[in-house]
Amino acid sequence: MTPSPARRRHLASSPFQPNPDPVIEQFECGDLVSHDSYGMGRVVDAEAAAVTVDFGARRVRITSPFAKMSKLS
Template identity: 60%
Template structure:
């Protein structure tokens, strides 16, 4: 959870709630072979800090982070 200023709140040890776990975002490099749950097999042709562009053969798609349906082979 973030405050209005954008800073994250700290987790108190006495809190009854579990601390928020940040997901591990997978990193992709140029020419990595990947698979997508809907689009199938592809190859990374471009990568940015928060997105990758993947060529799936019949289409090219830009997929933004977090990459829920994209896995590295």
């Protein structure tokens, strides 16, 4: 795994707006999700910082910020 780059400090005198904090999506049990590596699955357990998803062949615990996972409607 490649570590994420460090966030740059915003200077008060900068004419540019600071980068907004990323919004971390919230998942609940029963949500249908799509993951870039594992495919489609269903959330079977939701915690504060992780979710467990059943992808059919296996169950995977995925930690926050869920960069590769999105909720399907």
